[in-house]
Amino acid sequence: MPADLAVIGLGHLGLPLAQAATAAGVNTVGYDPDPRVIADLQAGRPPVDGSLTASEIRRMLSGGFRTTAEDAELGRVHTAVICAPTPLGEDRSLDLRAVGDAAHTLAARLRPHTTVLLESTAYPGTTEEFLRPILEQGSGLRAGRDFHLAYSPSRLDPGNRAYGYGDTPKVIGGLTPACTEAAAAFYGRLCDKVVRARGPREAETVKVLESNYRHVNIALANEMAVFCNDIGVDLWDVVRCAETKPFGFQAFRPGPGVGGHGVPIDPNYLSYQGRSLGHPLRMVELAQEVNGRMPRYIIQRCATLLNEHGKSARGARVLLLGVSYKADIADQEGSPAREIASRLMELGAQVSYHDPHVPQWSVLGRPVPRADFLYEAAADADLTVLLQQHRTYDLQGLAVKAQLLLDTRGASPAGAAHRL
Structure with a gap:
């Protein structure tokens, strides 16, 4: 059965998003190119230290969450969220290679009318100047016309007992007003409040x-x-x-x-x-x-x-x-x-x-x-x-x-x- 949502990158950003989506009843598939990550998750084990607990992962799996290393799943979803890591390099710049790899993988499977969201930490301009060309060139589709594209900064605070995913306002900025509204419609299913940025x-x-x-x-x-x-x-x-x-x-x-x-x-x-x-x-x-x-x-x-x-x-x-x-x-x-x-x-x-x-x-x-x-x-x-x-x-x-x-x-x- 095709999923509504694909979370690309099952680390510290992706797993809490997948958890919130699964809890909200969104049919979710998690994609990660590392088969070890998939094996750990399918066995109910956290793939990275400090992410979700084993019991939380087991609850997600019993709630319908699926994981895969096969990119074919990405071509059958309504929404895809890139949660790839962007660590600091030796020169103090963000390393966007994992985001680029995720974008190339998604582009090859991207269908019209899909909503693509980026949650990875990024520089101003990354969505338009780095992510958009990869998606357009790899898919032959045009952002803002054939598919929706938006950015939403992650606001995760691990261990915070006062604020979780649902009650932390979600900021979104789309390439076009229609992109923003598509992103708002998705995050509105997970969060109490959505804040629209200009772009x-x-x-x-x-x-x-x-x-x-x-x-x-x-x-x-x-x-x-x-x-x-x-x-x-x-x-x-x-x-x-x-x-x-x-x-x-x-x-x-x-x-x-x-x-x-x-x-x-x-x-x-x-x-x-x-x-x-x-x-x-x-x-x-x-x-x-x-x-x-x-x-x-x-x-x-x-x-x-x-x-x-x-x-x-x-x-x-x-x-x-x-x-x-x-x-x-x-x-x-x-x-x-x-x-x-x-x-x-x-x-x-x-x-x-x-x-x-x-x-x-x-x-x-x-x-x-x-x-x-x-x-x-x-x-x-x-x-x-x-x-x-x-x-x-x-x-x-x-x-x-x-x-x-x-x-x-x-x-x-x-x-x-x-x-x-």
């Missing part, structure tokens, strides 16, 4: 603004953390007081670095066009520089704490708590924990870790020992470092057990630990 460029730029807003404000919080530590001020008390202001302020908190899939985006790096706008977002570049320094600053604080207690980093037993990029999930994408662990190892420290969501962890190609008994491990370690505030961690109890506790999240009671 795909505006919708793409929404993603640029939202991602960079987070990074710039976290960078300010991180700079304040370093500044306050230098002058002997309790930053966490400062933030607590500042967030009582009912206007003109939103609290952001520092940490050991910034991870996740919401990468900072500078439209100046338009590698797929082979050109530069010539107007770099200097605030974004600076924020990335500040946030990128935080793992090194954490190492500095670790070494200082050990020295103050008559110990050297070389040979010290260091326990890292929480190695995912966000609390209460397993996803380690961009987590600063890996750089912190590798730098500690380079200093000669004996590193172990604990994370209730990550059963195995490797750094520098070597497995890191996992502490099975948390309190015993904290008592045995010369230094315990909280990198991620998982809900299961009792910071008061850990502060009592640990010889030294460095809290990079401000989660411990005042005076119970050394805080960032």
